[in-house]
Amino acid sequence: MKMKSIIKACAFACAFVAPAMAEGGMFEGALPENWTADVVAAVRYNWYNFSNWQKDGTSNYTWLVTYDADVQGKWKVANWRNLIDIDLGQTWTKGVGKRKSNDRLFWESMLDFNMTEVLKPYIGNRFETQFMKGYEYSEDEDGNEVRTAISSFMDPAYETQLAGLAYVPNENFSQRIGFANRMTISNGYGYADDKDTEKFEKFRDEPGLESITEAKYAFSDIVSFKTRLWAFCNFEGVEKIDGLWENLLSVMIAPLVELQLGFDMAYDWDLDEDTQYKSMVLFGLTWRWF
Template sequence: MKNCLAAIIIVLTYCSTRSQAQEIDTLPINTKGLEIKLKRSPLPSRQGPLNFEPVKLKPYVVNAKVNYWKTRTNVGINVNQAQFSNNWKGGGVNSIAVGGLLNWKAEYNKNSYSYVSELILQYGKIKNKDQVQKKTNDRIFWDHKASFQLSKNWFFFGSLNFESQFDNGFSYKTVNGAEEATLISKFMGPGYLTESIGFEYKPVKYFSTRIGTGTARQTFVLDKDLFNDPDPNKPPKATVYGVEYGKKVKNELAFQVVSAFDKDIFVNTNLKARYQMFIPYEDFEWSRIDHRLDVALTAKINRFMNTSLTGVVLFDKDTGTDKIQASQTLALGFAFTFPR
């Protein structure tokens, strides 16, 4: 028992000594009156104010010119081909089709003035076995427009455009098992030259509408052979594309509306559309209003290949029919854009 009490006393004494030692170690030391020298800081100290003096620098002249022109060229080539062996029982005919497209556009923008020139050239042909060659596409379209900005979305414009075709156009019919072709159109037969002034509404870059309050159009049929009837016993046609027999030009004054849309609606997919309405002042009737809608949907497959779906809807009684005309083309081919 005595040994246990002695052990407890020794433990308590040791703990008390440790506690006093810790308290002593943590007590603050009064340095008043002590000469303690601190080491000098190696960092330099600023003495006195700093004086700044201006330095003359020679101006650097940048030898650069601003280019207000922006051009873009698209070239496309489409080839379709079908071949069958002589003993092929599934039916079909050997054929080859080739088509080409050139779309060139130049824009000039400076301050409130702008100028746009666009050229569209299209041509295509198809050849089926035991048949004559036929056109699948043929168009020349050149549009020029100069405009002056009046407000944020409105412009005053003047435009000039030309439209015709490259090659002769024929209608075909089969007589005694053979195809017969009749000439119905050719270069400048018809050809259209349109001048227009008015106002343009352009709320965004990819959409615009021209309102041509003063529009004049000349329709050309320069070859008199187009007036000949397929039946040689019949007299010549009285009018062709609105041009009277014995004349080569028809002049018209009209009110014109042209709307254009050009935008990438999806990734690598572009939709381009152009609608034109032509209302002659002389013969102001709903049945005499001309309408034309061109639509092109182009999807890029890779750097050099694309697929395109194009269509045209036309209503023009001067073409010889009072019904709506339509054409559609689906193509897969090569496409090149400059500059890249």
């Protein structure tokens, strides 16, 4: 009965949301004329259970909730843009247990001053952290799993103040470069600590230069691509540069079903001297708000 109720609820939700999705979003037309928004929420869930299954297979489940918002208000003097990215996911595998698969809370707010049509001085603020605890897994001498916490909500957290000049020739491309003061907050796990000093530091300020390159392109009404390249270099030297390159291709299969292909590449000198990579293929229910 429980599974039947879930299926009925999903069918009802699909019937309710699908007409709005076909028109561009559930709340399409609700914003003032000088505001634009691209807001998408998604839920993805996979579940496999094996019992006396003679072929190879391991019971597992994976869930992922995402919220991606790009909201901008435009006036004669200035434009105000807010980016929000929320990702939270977990995987369970029989014999291994639960593992965090995705965990991000990101908010960026930019105020562009319309000096010319394409050149815009800007100020802004960015905040980044995670929701759940992160762990490092190892084994003791007896082969038992040892779980060691290495991160949590607000540890680390990154707060960045921005000011610079943006080149925005059209709605699909922008290049920003300017001053950034990046503050790392870490109360217990040492992400802000300077190992060369005896005192344990919970806060660290890094003034430096920052570059943000963004591009997006809609191949059709159902296929779109966006990319963002962020780089930060503090004033201590170029060898301590941080960077994140994000790429996402989205294909709308049906009004409530979307396929996403993503590839991210990151480098953070404070965390690891090697480049980090992440690739993903996501398929699930998608609710477009705008």
